[in-house]
Amino acid sequence: MHSPAERQTACMDHEVGHSPPRGLPRVPAEEANELLSDLAGKPVELGENLAMSSRPTTCPACGSSKVEDALRYQLDGLGREEVHPIVWGEGHALADTYVCKDCAAGWIEGSKPHPITWVRPWRSEHMQGT
């Protein structure tokens, strides 16, 4: 289900919204084993307690499927002051952060379901420059 944000509040020029928890999609065990075996070049099997999560399939703000891993932007040298604090997780920077290419929303989502707080735009453009 593509659930729109339950409520939205204005925060300066950023829009902040909340979405119910959903958890990241799990990669089925057989598929994960196949993928890992391909990568390793030999048969690999995940233990029973291990699971692979894939990235979110939809944006919690607009429902678009154009979801991207924000870590990529960090590798491009994006610093803490250039992103909204909501999407900069304490300690893990942009590790669990995803962004929407359609509406520029950003949010943090892990493999365990937690309520989602998203912000858009996720970049703090106005804080850039001198």
Ligand SMILES: [Zn+2]
């Ligand atoms: Zn979106």
